Amino acid sequence: MNIWTKLAEFSFFETDRLYLRPFFFSDSKAFYEIAANPENLQFIFPTQASLEESQFTLANYFMKSPLGVWAICDQKTQQMIGSIKFEKIDEIKKEAEIGYFLKKDTWSQGFMTEVVTKLSQLSFQEFGLKKLTIITHVENKASQKVALNAGFSLFRQFKGSDRYTRKMRDYLEFRNVKGEFNE
Structure with missing residues (x-):
């Protein structure tokens, strides 16, 4: 089975x-x-101004290609x-980047750490991936805490262009590599 078959199964x-x-x-x-x-x-994509705009975003970015994209x-x-979703999957290198967000009134309850931990386990045990990454803005302390609590390690800090504002920003890259994860 390839990763797409496994993602469909899960x-x-x-x-x-x-x-x-x-x-x-x-x-x-x-x-x-x-x-x-x-x-x-604030660290994901611009605020949606209307229900119609949200419906467009939902259909085009979350429903159009559903494998590797989950509603929590x-x-x-x-x-x-x-x-939570795989932002990028490289089938050859067997690696993926994870992106996620939660509704504010559910923050600080350990929900995202629970989900990232489970997705990491599935990625290594079921999907055949060898490396996962999480990229955070330097100021996104909550996401950094999720990455660390879910077994990721800080790999590097780098500058990059924000995908929406095109401004140069500072980012942190966290990695979880198969074999380093507590399976």
């Missing part, structure tokens, strides 16, 4: 408190609630509270 999976699934168009309102709050996405849902409330 299009739904659970952690202790959450379940992950593909996005549905019915997530539009919950997605807009997240995307309309600049605090939720709270098992208790059944609400979609965030997303």
Whole structure:
């Protein structure tokens, strides 16, 4: 099996408190609630000005190519509270970059660490990946904490162009390499 077959097999999976699934168009309102709050996405993409803009983003960036893209849902409330996705997958090198976000009222509860840890385990044990990376803005301390708590190590600091503003920014790259992870 290749990685795409495995990602299809794991299009739904659970952690202790959450379940992950593909996005549905019915997530539009919950997605807009997240995307309309600049605090939720300050390091991800620009704030969404309308439900229609959020629907466009949801359909084109989260639903169009669903493998390796998950809606994060709270098992208790059944609400979609965030997303995690492979930003880049290199099938030859067997590596991927992970990107994620959560709704602000669910921050500081360990949800994202739980999801990143589970996705890392699946990546190494099921998807055949050998290296995962998380890139954070230098000022995004919460995401850095998630990376470290999920078993990633700081690899480097670098300058790069922000994909939306095109301004030069400082970034940190965290890595988790198979064999270094507590499997």
